[in-house]
Amino acid sequence: MKKKGLLMLFMTLLLAACSSGGSQEEAWKDMSWEAVEEEADGTEVRLYMWGGDEGINRYIDEWAAPRLKEAHNITLERVPMDAAEILQKLQTEKQAGKQDGPIDIIWINGENFKNAKENELLAGSFTNKLPNFNEYYDTEDPAFQTDFGTSVEGMEAPWGKVQFVFYYDADQISEPPSSFAELQNWIHDHPGKFTYPRAEDFSGNAFLRHVLYAQAEEPSNIYENSLSEADIQPAAESTWAYLKDIxxxxxRSGEHYPNDLTELDRLYSQGEVWMTMGYNESRAESLIEDGVFPESTRSFVLEPGSIGNTHFLSIPFNSSNPPGALAAINFLLSPEAQLAKFKPDYWGENTPISFDQLPEDMKQEFEAVDRGESVLSTERLEESFLPESEAAYVEWMKEQWFDEIVQP
Incomplete structure (x- = not known):
């Protein structure tokens, strides 16, 4: 009995300690915003994000980090890592019970958000605490409520929005194709001058889903419905036929596909292919400015349309500095940070901020931005916009493309 009593006492103390630790770890959820900023002052925040775009990297390192330091005394460290690797790292830390991790913010969306949410790798809902989000964004926007079909529930804050476009060298191509059928004919007429990244790559997968949309009776048959292989079989068979035909x-006669968008961009910059592609309708501007892409680079979209999405910032379950993460995310959502990101100097991507909720002078600054010659008009982008399908299509496309195209 004595041993049993000691065991029960030990378990009681252990549970109390765990309860106390959990409440301390989540104390930030009950803080006022003033308290959050006080706790964040003088701290370091580590932002883990894809690092494959130099314009994006420069925006963080040269614009955002110095201004965050000046305005809030927060040191922002950018750590380049692919999203899948970030989630694997968090999963390993969760299994090991590591509650004081090195990651404070992650750049995330789509299937990665779905996986993170399902595996409880995120800190939980936080967007209701962000002053800039609640003041300058349409918080009820459907684009902020779901992410590739997964309910957001305040677990990630909208950082930007992009549309998928194709880029071409106007010195080589006088008139780009206007549909996937025309692209098919163009590829046959210009052998060796087009390719796309593998399905494992985010941009390559998006290209393949565009083909799937184009082969369906209506794109909405894909993006409005959950994945059902039986229902999409006709569109899928037409997709594989299209890809096998080109x-x-x-x-390289389709014997090798670029491993990622970076490799495809390099082929384009070297003139081996005459087209590249990718999310962010204005990303070519900084590459043209830096002499990577030819000055004759222009963009186009194909019928039936251009898939667009919102991307987000989130906080992992074991961030060692949640107040700093909140303050940094709030800063990155500010009108000033979004305006700098909107300009082609660094990143040049579109913004999820609501112009109608901006002060008039800031609204005018956004409207005055010249996004560059390679960027399609806002009207053309809006009329061609197509929503993303649910995240399950991404994994399905990876598996099926490999089986049907790489090793049929």
Whole structure:
């Protein structure tokens, strides 16, 4: 009995300690915003994010980090890492019970958000605490409520929005194709001058889903419905037929596909292919400015449209500095930070901020931005916009593309 009593006492103390630790770890959820900023002052925040775009990296390192330090005395460290690797790291830390992790903010969306949410790798809902989000964003916007079909529930804050476009060298191509059928003919007429990244790559997967949309009776048959292989079989079969048809006339006769968008961009910059692609309708501007892409680079979209999405910032379950993460995210959502990101100097991507909720002078500054010659008009982008399908299509496309195209 004595041993049993000691065991019960030990378990009681252990549970009390765990309860106390959990409440301390989540104390930030009950803080006022003033208290959050006080706690964040003088701290370091580590932002883990994809690092494959130099314009994006420069925006963080040269614009955002110095101004965050000046305005809030927060040191922002950018850590380049692919989203899948970030989630694997968090999963390992969760399994090991590590509650004081090195990651404070992650750049995330789509299937990665779905996986993070389902595996409880995120800190929980926080957007209701962000002054800038609640003042300058349409908090009820459907684009902020779901992410590739997964309910957001305040677990990530909208950082930007992008649309998928194709880029071409106007010195080589006088008139780009206007549909996937025309692209098919163009590839046959210009063998070796087009290719796309593998399905494992985010941009390559998006290209393949565009083909799937184009082969369906209506794109909405894909993006408005959950994945059902039986229902999409006709569109899927047409997709594989399309990809097999163009394969012999792709770069390297389709025997090798670029591993990622960075590799495809390099082929384009070297003139080996005459087109590249990707999310962010204005990303070419900084590459043209830096002499990476030719000055004759222009963009186009194909019928039936251009898939667009919102991308987000989130806080992992074991951030060692949640107040700092909140303050940094709030800063990155500010009108000033979004305006700098909107300009083509660094990043040049579109913003999820609501112009109607901005002060008139700031609204005018956004409207005065010249996004560059390579960027399609806002009207053309809006009329071609197509929503993302649910995240399950991404994984399905990876598996099916490999089986049907790489190793049929």
């Amino acid at each position: 394969q012999p006339d792709l770069w």
